[in-house]
Amino acid sequence: MDDQRAGSAVRALRVRRAWTQADLATEAHCSRATVSRMESGHIDAMTLGGIRRIAAALGARASVDLQWRSGELARLLDQRHAAMQDQLARRLARAPGWQFVAEASFSVYGERGSIDLLAWHAERRALLVIELKSELVDLQDLLAALDRKRRLAPVVARDRGWRPSVVATWVVLEESHGNRRRVAMHQAVLRHAYPADARTMNRWLARPDTSVAGLSFLTIVRPVNARRTMAPLRRAAPCRR
Numbered sequence: 001m002d003d004q005r006a007g008s009a010v011r012a013l014r015v016r017r018a019w020t021q022a023d024l025a026t027e028a029h030c031s032r033a034t035v036s037r038m039e040s041g042h043i044d045a046m047t048l049g050g051i052r053r054i055a056a057a058l059g060a061r062a063s064v065d066l067q068w069r070s071g072e073l074a075r076l077l078d079q080r081h082a083a084m085q086d087q088l089a090r091r092l093a094r095a096p097g098w099q100f101v102a103e104a105s106f107s108v109y110g111e112r113g114s115i116d117l118l119a120w121h122a123e124r125r126a127l128l129v130i131e132l133k134s135e136l137v138d139l140q141d142l143l144a145a146l147d148r149k150r151r152l153a154p155v156v157a158r159d160r161g162w163r164p165s166v167v168a169t170w171v172v173l174e175e176s177h178g179n180r181r182r183v184a185m186h187q188a189v190l191r192h193a194y195p196a197d198a199r200t201m202n203r204w205l206a207r208p209d210t211s212v213a214g215l216s217f218l219t220i221v222r223p224v225n226a227r228r229t230m231a232p233l234r235r236a237a238p239c240r241r
Contacts (some may be wrong), residue, residue, distance in 0.1 A: 006051075006062070007041035013058040014039075027057035063138060080134040081116075083220045084174060088117055088130060095205045097121050106156045115149050120162045126208035127164035129153045134174045136182045143193060146171065168212045169194070170201055175219040183215075190215055 014024050014035075021039070025032040030050055038046065038054055048062075055062040085102055092100045104118040117130035131146050150169050157164055171194055173179045183190055196204070196214030204212050 003043050004041040006043065007039045009060070010035075010054060010058065011039040013060060017058070024054065024057060028054045030054065061138070061140070080174060080220060081132055084132045084134065084172065084218055085116060087218060087221065088132065088172060092117070092119050092205075097123050098205070101160070104156055106152055108152045108155050111148065111152060113145075113149065115153065115156065118153065118156065120157065120160070120164075121208050122162075124166065124208045125162075125164050126166040126168065127153055127157050127162065128205075128208070129167070129169045131169070131171050133171065133179075135176075136173055136179050139182075139186050139189065142171070143189075166208060166211050168204065168208065169214070170196075171215040172218050173215070175217040179217065 010024075014021070017023075019027075021032045021035045025035045028035070028050075030053065034046065034050060035054065037043065038051065043051060052062045089100065089102060092098045098119050098121050100117055100119040101115075102117055103114045105114040106112065115129055116132040117128075119128040119130065120126070121128075129146070129149050131142070131149070133142065136142065146169055150167060153167055154164055173183070194213045194215035196212045198214070198216035200212065201214040201216060204210075204214075
């Protein structure tokens with residue numbers, strides 16, 4: 001995040017709304033001094049939650065962009081995503097009656113994107129949209145993206161001759177302390193959006209009769225002696241206080 005640019009953007013959006021700094025502070029539930037510090041680019045002492053509240057009050061979204069070794073971070077994340085995709089593909093290949101497409105791209109009504117894994121069970125006419133995340137960074141982005149993919153999935157499926165009567169979604173996160181912490185922070189929202197756990201989703205794969213939405217964790221298993229095995233998919237543990 002560029003501190004000065006972020007501060008200038010906040011000020012520009014505030015002025016566009018004809019708000020004073022006090023107005024913005026009221027909307028963001030913070031002090032006017034905090035807004036002033038943000039607009040001046042002095043945000044190193046601010047919490048990320050505070051920055052996001054100010055951005056949200058202006059109808060914007062604040063995100064953190066990590067840079068590492070000139071592009072190597074993107075390649076590292078791609079490798080982890082690819083490993084997750086490979087393990088889930090192996091799981092689907094072992095499940096009776098399922099076929100799948102990896103990176104099912106679409107361009108529907110001007111909306112473009114791709115579905116990490118799009119799986120089809122012909123006998124049950126069940127369609128499964130799988131979203132893989134090595135890092136859960138933005139909850140709202142996840143919810144919006146998966147909602148859009150679920151809505152467009154039947155159209156994408158029809159292009160392949162699949163006409164579903166059941167559409168399900170499955171969010172699979174890489175097993176990590178950071179991802180578990182973020183899931184615990186947003187447990188109420190995620191449990192409402194994706195109530196099925198890993199055990200439920202595994203049972204559903206055997207008999208996909210109804211629409212479900214699930215979330216689970218996946219431990220990436222590295223090759224050992226040129227052989228790879230599936231790691232168990234696990235549900236996030238309830239947040240204990």
